[in-house]
Amino acid sequence: MYLQNPPVPPTPPLSVATVSTGYVFATNDTLKLAVKVWCDKDARARAEREYGHISTWNTSQVTSMQALFRDKTDFNDDISTWIVSNVTNMDYMFYDAPVPSISP
Structure with a gap:
């Protein structure tokens, strides 16, 4: 059917290749609790043990982020x-x- 090798599928866009692969948050409340713990300097290690680094969290099932980082004045994670x-x-x-850092 093909004269040479079959066509190579296109490479997915960068945004698809770099999606979050960490802890999957199934509910809005679980994410809100995790952010609260993450932003507490004394409890951050616990949050990282339980959920992984915040930059890897999978929020694909979350439907509300209302006031998620409200008053979290020290938050500046990617x-x-x-x-x-x-x-x-x-x-x-x-x-x-503060608005968090966004990597290019």
């Missing part, structure tokens, strides 16, 4: 790989918190 395609509410997500 969450650029978080999957937010199912999120329908980001109201006040970074209210009174």
